[in-house]
Structure formats: C-alpha cells, structure tokens
Amino acid sequence: MTDKVHHLTSIFAKFLDVVGKRLPDDITHKLTELRANAAPGLERVVYDSMFDNMEQALTLNRPICQDTGVISFYVKAGVDSKLLPLLKESLTQGVKEATRSSPLRHNAVEIFDEKNTGTNIGERIPFINWDLVPGNGVEVEAYMAGGGGSLPGRAITLMPSAGYEGVAKYVFDTMVELGVNACPPLLIGVGIAGSAEIASLLSKKAILRPIGTKHPNLRGAEFEKLLADGLNNLGIGAQGLPGQAFVMGVHVESAARHPASLSVGVSVGCWAHRRGTLSLREDMSYELLSHRGVSL
Amino acid sequence: MKKVLHTPVTNEDLQDIKVGDVVYLTGHIVTCRDVGHRRVIALGQDLPYSIAGKAIFHAGPIVEPTEQWYKMVAIGPTTSMRMERFEAEFIAATGVKVIVGKGGMGARTAAACREHKALHCVFPGGCAVVGATAVEEIEGVEWLDLGMPEAFWIMRVKELGPLIVSIDTHGNNLFETNKALYAERKEAVVKEIAEKVTYIK
Numbered sequence: 001m002t003d004k005v006h007h008l009t010s011i012f013a014k015f016l017d018v019v020g021k022r023l024p025d026d027i028t029h030k031l032t033e034l035r036a037n038a039a040p041g042l043e044r045v046v047y048d049s050m051f052d053n054m055e056q057a058l059t060l061n062r063p064i065c066q067d068t069g070v071i072s073f074y075v076k077a078g079v080d081s082k083l084l085p086l087l088k089e090s091l092t093q094g095v096k097e098a099t100r101s102s103p104l105r106h107n108a109v110e111i112f113d114e115k116n117t118g119t120n121i122g123e124r125i126p127f128i129n130w131d132l133v134p135g136n137g138v139e140v141e142a143y144m145a146g147g148g149g150s151l152p153g154r155a156i157t158l159m160p161s162a163g164y165e166g167v168a169k170y171v172f173d174t175m176v177e178l179g180v181n182a183c184p185p186l187l188i189g190v191g192i193a194g195s196a197e198i199a200s201l202l203s204k205k206a207i208l209r210p211i212g213t214k215h216p217n218l219r220g221a222e223f224e225k226l227l228a229d230g231l232n233n234l235g236i237g238a239q240g241l242p243g244q245a246f247v248m249g250v251h252v253e254s255a256a257r258h259p260a261s262l263s264v265g266v267s268v269g270c271w272a273h274r275r276g277t278l279s280l281r282e283d284m285s286y287e288l289l290s291h292r293g294v295s296l
Numbered sequence: 297m298k299k300v301l302h303t304p305v306t307n308e309d310l311q312d313i314k315v316g317d318v319v320y321l322t323g324h325i326v327t328c329r330d331v332g333h334r335r336v337i338a339l340g341q342d343l344p345y346s347i348a349g350k351a352i353f354h355a356g357p358i359v360e361p362t363e364q365w366y367k368m369v370a371i372g373p374t375t376s377m378r379m380e381r382f383e384a385e386f387i388a389a390t391g392v393k394v395i396v397g398k399g400g401m402g403a404r405t406a407a408a409c410r411e412h413k414a415l416h417c418v419f420p421g422g423c424a425v426v427g428a429t430a431v432e433e434i435e436g437v438e439w440l441d442l443g444m445p446e447a448f449w450i451m452r453v454k455e456l457g458p459l460i461v462s463i464d465t466h467g468n469n470l471f472e473t474n475k476a477l478y479a480e481r482k483e484a485v486v487k488e489i490a491e492k493v494t495y496i497k
Contacts, residue, residue, distance in 0.1 A: 049426055050420060065422040066369075104358070116443030148421060164493040165486075168493060176482050180399060181399025183398065236474075238420070240474075271422055
C-alpha cells in the first residue's frame with residue numbers, strides 16, 4: 001500500500017465510522033420535526049426510543065443500528081484528479097478498516113458459496129458507482145444499505161398505457177405491502193426510465209439526495225409531493241404502527257424512456273438513513289458536507 | 297408502571313397482555329433468524345440450547361470479541377416476516393414464549409401464538425444501542441459457523457424494551473389488522489393522485 005493509499009484509507013475508514021454513528025443533518029432535522037408531531041401513545045414511544053438511541057450511540061461511540069449494511073459508494077470523480085487511480089483500493093481498504101475499528105457488522109455473503117466473508121469485502125462489494133465529472137474534485141457519497149431497507153426494493157417495466165398513474169400505484173403497492181416493515185418513517189426513492197436497471201439505479205440515487213431538494217422538472221416536483229402527501233395520509237407511522245408520518249420524503253430521479261416502455265424502480269431508506277457526503281481535494285484535505293461541524 | 301416479563305414466562309403471565317401493549321423483558325433471550333429457523337425446522341437439527349419458556353430475538357448483532365469473552369455492541373431487530381415460513385412450527389417445537397422482532401408476522405404465526413400461548417413483539421428497529429445496553433451478559437454462543445449476524449447468541453437481559461405486542465395469545469394480530477385498513481385507504485389515495493398525473497396525453 002502506498003503512503004497515499006494508506007492516508008486515503010484512513011480518511012474513508014473514519015468517514016464510515018461517522019456515517020454509522022451519526023445521522024446526516026437533514027435527516028436529524030426531519031426526524032426532530034416528525035417527533036414533535038407524533039401521536040401520543042405508540043408513535044411517541046417509538047420516537048422516544050429513536051432519539052434515546054441516537055444520543056446513546058454518540059455517548060457510547062457505537063453504530064446507531066446493528067445492521068451497518070452493505071457499504072455502497074457513489075463517487076463523483078473529477079477526471080483530472082490525481083486521486084482517481086487510488087480511489088477504488090482506498091475505498092475498499094477503508095471498508096475493511098472500519099469493519100474492525102468501528103466496528104461494523106459483517107454483511108458480505110458470497111453468492112453460491114453462501115459464506116460470510118467476515119470483512120464486508122466480497123464480489124463487487126463495496127459497491128462503487130462512478131460518475132465522471134470535469135475538474136479535479138472528488139465527492140464520495142457513502143451509504144449503508146441495511147437489509148430491512150433493501151427488502152422492499154423492486155422494479156417493474158410497465159406498458160406506457162399504465163401512465164404515471166401506474167407508477168404511483170406501483171409505489172403505493174410496494175410501500176403498503178413491504179415498506180411497513182422497513183423501519184418507517186422512510187425516505188422513498190423512485191426511478192422512472194425506460195428499462196428496469198436504469199430505473200433501479202436512479203431510485204437508489206434518489207434517496208441519496210438531501211431532504212428538501214426537488215426534482216428539477218415542475219411536474220417531477222409535483223409528483224414527488226403528491227406521492228409523499230399521499231403516503232402520509234394512510235395513517236401509517238413509525239415502525240409501521242398507526243401514526244402520522246410514513247415517509248420523510250419521496251425523491252424521484254428520471255432518465256428519458258423508450259417510447260414503448262415505462263420502468264419504475266423503488267428504493268427505500270429507513271429512518272436511520274446512514275448517508276454521508278465527503279468532498280476531497282487533490283491534496284487530500286476534505287470537508288464533510290452532510291454532517292456540518294463534525295470532524296473525522 | 298413498566299410491565300416486565302421474567303423468563304421463564306408462563307401462560308398465565310401472558311393471558312392478560314393484548315396487542316398494542318408495551319412490555320419489557322428480563323431474563324434469557326437468544327438470537328435466531330433465517331438460517332437458525334431453517335436448521336431447526338427444515339433440516340431437523342436440535343437447538344443447541346433449550347428456549348422453552350424463554351425468548352428469541354430476530355436479530356443479527358454486532359459483537360466485539362474481547363480478551364476474555366464477547367461484548368454486545370449493538371443489537372436491534374430484523375424483519376420478522378422473513379421467518380414466517382418456519383415460525384409456527386418453531387414455536388410448537390421449542391416452547392418459546394416471546395418472539396421479538398420488527399414489523400408484523402402472518403396468520404400462521406398468529407395461530408401458533410394462540411395455540412401455544414406465545415407473543416410476537418416489536419422492538420423499535422434501528423435502536424440497537426438501546427438494545428445492547430439492556431444486555432447484561434452474553435452467556436454463550438453457538439452456530440458461529442454462520443458468521444456474526446446469524447450465530448445463536450445466548451444473552452441475559454434486563455428490561456429489554458420497549459416491546460410493542462403485535463400478536464397476543466388470543467391470536468390478535470396488530471399488523472394484519474392495520475394492513476387491511478392501510479390497503480383500504482391506499483385505494484382512495486391512489487385514485488385521487490391518478491387524476492392529477494395524466495402527463496401522457
């Protein structure tokens with residue numbers, strides 16, 4: 001391992017440590033708002049536990065949730081950055097290091113061998129998605145994809161005749177059937193595209209957008225709001241028990257579709273939405289954009 | 297006042313408890329999830345430790361090995377519905393009295409809870425540090441070949457909770473009842489949205 005890889009590895013390990021133990025600012029803010037509106041009784045009991053847990057996680061320096069997930073990175077990599085060739089190895093080693101030091105739960109089970117590797121490293125895992133951008137900056141989005149939040153994930157390709165009405169119905173069907181078990185209040189990502197794999201990937205990218213951001217198209221933003229308000233009108237609350245807020249928000253990401261197909265992907269983030277955004281300069285100085293005032 | 301159940305739990309302890317009640321558990325609870333259930337029911341293996349009158353936790357914890365033994369770092373529930381396929385037979389075979397997990401379970405589990413007098417409870421998901429601080433001691437571990445999350449961790453806990461009763465010994469099933477209600481409301485909401493999103497013209 002070169003010195004640079006070593007240094008980057010340690011930055012990413014510390015980054016993952018923060019992501020596992022402290023929720024990003026937008027999520028904390030949203031949960032605080034929802035807690036204030038929680039119905040007396042069971043919903044209040046659950047929110048009290050959630051906030052007690054977040055506080056104890058910081059005091060005792062432990063991961064918020066035992067399921068620290070399959071580690072995924074969504075990287076916006078500046079094509080001129082000298083760090084580019086070092087990122088894959090450093091991210092992977094960073095996962096290995098955080099698994100020991102944080103610690104993170106072992107969540108990589110090899111397909112067919114059906115063995116847990118015990119390191120969180122496995123075939124194509126950590127998952128790294130690359131977006132090449134101009135310039136020399138690097139932005140790493142880390143996401144801990146827990147099992148509970150991954151279970152409701154699904155995609156379908158509809159006939160265009162189903163329309164956006166069909167998209168809305170698919171999201172509601174998925175959420176009422178599966179979302180209730182995925183630790184609400186949820187952040188819902190919807191991808192709309194012309195094929196299932198594009199829609200799926202976009203649905204995941206959608207839940208990485210900070211709460212409060214909107215789809216750039218006016219109809220897109222309207223669609224997000226209609227879905228979010230509708231899901232919050234079902235009477236479902238924290239942990240799928242009766243309550244006020246089923247979702248923290250609905251985010252839609254889209255790609256132009258084929259005239260003959262209308263695909264929908266759905267991804268879910270649980271209330272313990274462990275996401276972090278790290279901006280890295282070429283000299284390896286960095287800024288933690290998702291958690292203001294927190295140092296690594 | 298906190299309602300605390302102590303293991304071994306008897307049928308009488310559970311008879312007045314209803315869905316929606318909040319209880320706490322003191323005594324012995326073991327983690328048992330996907331492969332654990334499969335081993336006992338589908339593969340016919342014996343449980344390595346008797347859980348009659350005790351509790352199971354649908355959970356895969358973070359456990360840290362220490363020089364002497366193990367430390368519970370984080371433990372919270374996993375989705376109980378994954379165990380639905382095996383749970384009814386598991387309750388009958390083991391005599392387990394309290395099942396802790398998250399989300400609801402199905403009609404077969406509810407029927408088994410009524411017949412064999414057992415509860416299913418929800419521990420708030422994602423509250424793993426609250427869970428871990430209720431663990432007084434890890435008393436043993438079996439099936440470590442399955443890896444940390446799937447191993448059979450035997451724990452002594454003090455006032456583990458809040459546990460929200462989702463299936464009681466009378467066969468009431470909170471999530472199934474609610475699900476029907478949610479589905480009904482869903483139809484109306486989707487219809488309303490559909491009228492506003494006729495973007496393809």
